[in-house]
Amino acid sequence: MTKFVFAFIVSILFVSPLYAAAGDTRVAKWQNDAKAVFLLMVDDSMPSAFEIGAPELQKRGMTATFYICPGKGEYKVFHDKWENEVWRTGVVYGNHTLTHGGVRSVEHARQEIGQTTDAIYKIVPGKQPRLLSYAQPGVGPGQWKINKEQEAAILKENHLIDRPTFAGHGAVYHWQTAEQMLALADKAIASGGMEYLIIHGIERRKPMNTSFQDFWALNQDIYRAVLDGLKDRRDRGDLWITDHISYHQYLTERQTAKVQVLQADEKSIRLKLTSDADPQFYDHALTLVTEVPGDWKACQVAQGEQKASVTASDGKIQFDAAPGEVQITNGQ
Numbered sequence: 001m002t003k004f005v006f007a008f009i010v011s012i013l014f015v016s017p018l019y020a021a022a023g024d025t026r027v028a029k030w031q032n033d034a035k036a037v038f039l040l041m042v043d044d045s046m047p048s049a050f051e052i053g054a055p056e057l058q059k060r061g062m063t064a065t066f067y068i069c070p071g072k073g074e075y076k077v078f079h080d081k082w083e084n085e086v087w088r089t090g091v092v093y094g095n096h097t098l099t100h101g102g103v104r105s106v107e108h109a110r111q112e113i114g115q116t117t118d119a120i121y122k123i124v125p126g127k128q129p130r131l132l133s134y135a136q137p138g139v140g141p142g143q144w145k146i147n148k149e150q151e152a153a154i155l156k157e158n159h160l161i162d163r164p165t166f167a168g169h170g171a172v173y174h175w176q177t178a179e180q181m182l183a184l185a186d187k188a189i190a191s192g193g194m195e196y197l198i199i200h201g202i203e204r205r206k207p208m209n210t211s212f213q214d215f216w217a218l219n220q221d222i223y224r225a226v227l228d229g230l231k232d233r234r235d236r237g238d239l240w241i242t243d244h245i246s247y248h249q250y251l252t253e254r255q256t257a258k259v260q261v262l263q264a265d266e267k268s269i270r271l272k273l274t275s276d277a278d279p280q281f282y283d284h285a286l287t288l289v290t291e292v293p294g295d296w297k298a299c300q301v302a303q304g305e306q307k308a309s310v311t312a313s314d315g316k317i318q319f320d321a322a323p324g325e326v327q328i329t330n331g332q
């Protein structure tokens with residue numbers, strides 16, 4: 001016995017072209033509409049950070065967070081470098097406590113952490129107060145005598161944002177080859193999320209002074225290979241390479257970001273970008289992708305006094321904007 005079942009599926013294709021309206025705006029997941037974020041972190045203010053670390057980043061137009069200890073021996077010997085040169089290369093300082101020696105009490109922790117915040121404010125111009133990244137130093141057993149709640153309260157007083165865990169992210173300690181370290185970046189790209197690498201100094205070679213060598217120093221060639229690999233991924237639009245606070249601000253602002261189209265016609269578009277995040281601490285520009293009329297080519301994007309020229313492609317423009325009003329005009 002044979003049974004035939006005939007199924008006729010009649011599809012009525014209702015073609016209604018979905019024209020996006022001029023002004024429709026998408027907030028990019030990450031800056032520059034990159035697929036993912038990667039953070040480099042360099043701990044302990046060792047001399048290799050400014051001899052090799054910062055210059056190699058600068059050559060590639062990249063940044064990192066450098067966690068400094070302004071009361072530690074190596075820092076004090078080279079304090080002039082830290083105060084006048086290193087941050088000017090584009091790296092961002094984070095708080096790694098004053099001496100890296102541990103804390104005896106809540107009061108002592110307030111000094112160790114608070115004085116480092118003050119030192120960074122004094123060295124690097126900017127808003128005060130503002131958010132800084134914090135990394136608890138690794139110290140010997142029994143040398144960290146405050147609990148998590150006490151530490152969290154001190155971080156709050158100092159507007160410090162705790163960085164993610166060292167576990168699984170230490171160069172040399174967890175990962176030895178450039179391939180392994182770049183696999184972290186590829187993991188971020190695959191998930192559209194964030195990954196990071198924590199470095200404890202970079203190997204110093206003669207004729208440089210090889211004293212003040214950190215104990216998990218990363219081989220220079222591997223360091224350069226990691227930076228080159230990250231640069232390639234950035235240049236093809238996969239990665240936004242930034243400091244911990246910029247990432248934290250972008251993520252926080254983006255989570256509640258809304259774009260309202262105030263006005264849109266054939267000559268200009270006016271938008272309003274808002275976010276629930278406190279603008280005192282969360283003032284990082286977000287990347288917006290806005291639909292413009294099909295015949296627009298070169299556009300002007302203005303926010304207050306700031307103006308930028310942007311080229312439209314496929315009826316869209318991409319630009320960075322801080323919360324507030326944005327005026328987009330057709331033409332140069």
Ligand SMILES: [Zn+2]
Nearest residue numbers: 043044137138
């Ligand atoms: Zn450390």
